[in-house]
Amino acid sequence: MDDTTTISEAATSTADKEDYPLVFLHGISRQFHQGDATLDILKSAELAVWAGQSVALVAPSGAGKSTLLHIAGLLEHPDSGEVYIDGAPTTNLSDIQRTRIRRNDIGFVYQFHHLLPEFSAIENVMLPQMVRGLGRKAASERAVELLSYLGLKDRLSHRPAELSGGEQQRVAIARAVANAPRILLADEPTGNLDVRTAEHVFGALGQLVRASGLAAVIATHNLEIAARMDRRVTIRDGLVVELP
Numbered sequence: 001m002d003d004t005t006t007i008s009e010a011a012t013s014t015a016d017k018e019d020y021p022l023v024f025l026h027g028i029s030r031q032f033h034q035g036d037a038t039l040d041i042l043k044s045a046e047l048a049v050w051a052g053q054s055v056a057l058v059a060p061s062g063a064g065k066s067t068l069l070h071i072a073g074l075l076e077h078p079d080s081g082e083v084y085i086d087g088a089p090t091t092n093l094s095d096i097q098r099t100r101i102r103r104n105d106i107g108f109v110y111q112f113h114h115l116l117p118e119f120s121a122i123e124n125v126m127l128p129q130m131v132r133g134l135g136r137k138a139a140s141e142r143a144v145e146l147l148s149y150l151g152l153k154d155r156l157s158h159r160p161a162e163l164s165g166g167e168q169q170r171v172a173i174a175r176a177v178a179n180a181p182r183i184l185l186a187d188e189p190t191g192n193l194d195v196r197t198a199e200h201v202f203g204a205l206g207q208l209v210r211a212s213g214l215a216a217v218i219a220t221h222n223l224e225i226a227a228r229m230d231r232r233v234t235i236r237d238g239l240v241v242e243l244p
Contacts, residue, residue: 020087021048022215023072023183025240028081030067041067043238044081049215051182054206055233056226057219058243063235065219066187072217073106073185074098086182103132107176107214109186109205113168115160121147121171122156125178132179139178146174149211150204166197173205177212184209186218190225198222 030042041064049055059065070076071083074090083090085101093101115124125143130136147156150170160168169189176184189205190198202225209216218229226232232243 021084022051022086023217024048024084024087025068025072026082026084028068028071028078028083029238030064030071030076030078040238042071042078042235045235045238045240047072047217047233047240049183049217051215052210052213053231054209054216054218054229055231056229057217057233057235058221058223058226059219059235064238065235068235068240069185069187069217069219073108073183074102104179105182107179107181107184109169109172109176109184109189111188111191113160113172115168115171115175117160120157120159121152121163121167121174124160124171125174128175129178142178143174146178147171149208150174164197165193166201169193169201170204173201173208177208177214180212182213182215184214184216184218186216188219188221190220190222195222199225202228 025045025047028042028045029040032039032041045068047068057065057068067076071078074083077091085105090098090101116127119127122140122143125146126136126139129139129142134142144156147153150173152167152170152174155163155167160171163171173189186205190201193201205218206228208214220226233240234243235241
């Protein structure tokens with residue numbers, strides 16, 4: 001994209017898919033009502049993320065990080081504005097169409113791993129693939145590949161209760177990318193981990209983003225980890241602002 005092309009133009013152009021972001025939030029506004037008061041969480045916010053790019057979302061609690069991620073992941077509708085996924089608008093899509101995009105194109109990682117306790121690490125990563133229709137053998141091979149890449153080759157048969165916090169979160173990351181999504185959204189994925197473990201998990205996550213060409217937006221309070229990502233943004237007065 002040259003210097004004269006705006007992000008909005010790039011996002012909506014159909015000439016060359018490499019010219020526009022994989023995920024683009026354009027003019028996003030979101031309000032919440034508490035009694036007679038109206039809280040403006042996002043006000044015409046803009047955020048564009050290209051394939052292979054990692055963006056750290058650094059903002060205090062209550063600033064709207066989770067809201068922004070939920071809107072980007074089509075879990076929540078904005079009051080106004082448009083969410084483009086691979087250049088295509090999503091606002092007027094049906095719930096079934098939005099669900100299909102989430103299932104095929106978007107991976108989510110949360111602060112708590114939400115692993116199924118009765119299943120092993122490999123089974124937790126196999127399940128979303130099998131739900132999508134992949135056969136058991138292929139799902140198993142993909143799960144082993146991902147977990148091994150994340151340093152869990154010797155923990156495949158362990159259930160979540162038998163894994164450390166960092167290991168559980170790495171399983172959650174593997175599960176999030178098991179169906180080869182193009183977008184990864186993570187909401188404080190290391191918020192419950194100690195600093196050393198958090199750095200290890202983020203290192204593994206960064207390697208995965210670079211290797212797979214994901215467009216990743218990761219909310220974090222850890223400024224040192226954020227500094228290692230491609231870009232850093234915050235939410236200020238309802239706007240997404242680039243940080244140095």
